[in-house]
Amino acid sequence: GAVVSQHPSWVICKSGTSVKIECRSLDFQATTMFWYRQFPKQSLMLMATSNEGSKATYEQGVEKDKFLINHASLTLSTLTVTSAHPEDSSFYICSASTPGRRNTGELFFGEGSRLTVL
Amino acid sequence: DQQVKQNSPSLSVQEGRISILNCDYTNSMFDYFLWYKKYPAEGPTFLISISSIKDKNEDGRFTVFLNKSAKHLSLHIVPSQPGDSAVYFCAATITGTASKLTFGTGTRLQVTL
Numbered sequence: 001g002a003v004v005s006q007h008p009s010w011v012i013c014k015s016g017t018s019v020k021i022e023c024r025s026l027d028f029q030a031t032t033m034f035w036y037r038q039f040p041k042q043s044l045m046l047m048a049t050s051n052e053g054s055k056a057t058y059e060q061g062v063e064k065d066k067f068l069i070n071h072a073s074l075t076l077s078t079l080t081v082t083s084a085h086p087e088d089s090s091f092y093i094c095s096a097s098t099p100g101r102r103n104t105g106e107l108f109f110g111e112g113s114r115l116t117v118l
Numbered sequence: 119d120q121q122v123k124q125n126s127p128s129l130s131v132q133e134g135r136i137s138i139l140n141c142d143y144t145n146s147m148f149d150y151f152l153w154y155k156k157y158p159a160e161g162p163t164f165l166i167s168i169s170s171i172k173d174k175n176e177d178g179r180f181t182v183f184l185n186k187s188a189k190h191l192s193l194h195i196v197p198s199q200p201g202d203s204a205v206y207f208c209a210a211t212i213t214g215t216a217s218k219l220t221f222g223t224g225t226r227l228q229v230t231l
Contacts, residue, residue: 009159034218041127043120043221044162044207093161106152107219109161 006110023094030096141208
């Protein structure tokens with residue numbers, strides 16, 4: 001199956017700093033990637049849809065100035081958590097669909113990135 | 119508002135027996151449903167899906183049943199194996215919405231020897 005890779009898998013940072021998480025599609029071109037967040041014992045919540053070459057579309061309640069998304073190429077999307085605070089500590093997961101499965105919902109997920117803000 | 123619900127946070131089943139994981143949804147616009155499996159510290163992996171035009175889809179040991187009138191779907195795993203131990207997420211989407219999935223809270227399945 002298609003491969004989506006995230007980096008870093010773990011990150012610990014101090015409050016007030018910014019953290020960048022990368023999401024790469026390794027063997028296919030992803031014009032659209034999705035960023036999810038999961039708090040403990042809760043479901044995956046869609047944060048934003050990242051479109052290559054254009055601005056991301058954010059879900060209601062997600063601060064676009066805090067969670068900066070850049071999708072500069074067909075294989076890379078980045079999520080930057082700016083001025084991170086402890087409440088931003090979460091598991092962030094990216095996903096993408098292959099061109100042939102775009103309308104089926106069959107997404108390929110990265111390994112996830114666990115962010116801990118001290 | 120949780121549009122996709124998995125009311126059982128955990129389930130324990132003996133190896134060889136049937137595992138039944140349940141999922142309910144409230145949005146009648148959803149017309150495509152998926153199950154994902156997730157191991158700790160990994161991203162979810164796609165398991166099986168079903169379109170609303172069907173009421174059953176089978177793939178090896180995995181079968182998904184859809185009851186549209188009850189807005190309920192279930193995943194059956196038979197026979198259950200220890201390697202099936204994971205968290206299972208039910209997800210729903212509206213066809214044509216560019217893969218925007220709404221996930222349930224997940225059910226942790228433990229298959230015991």
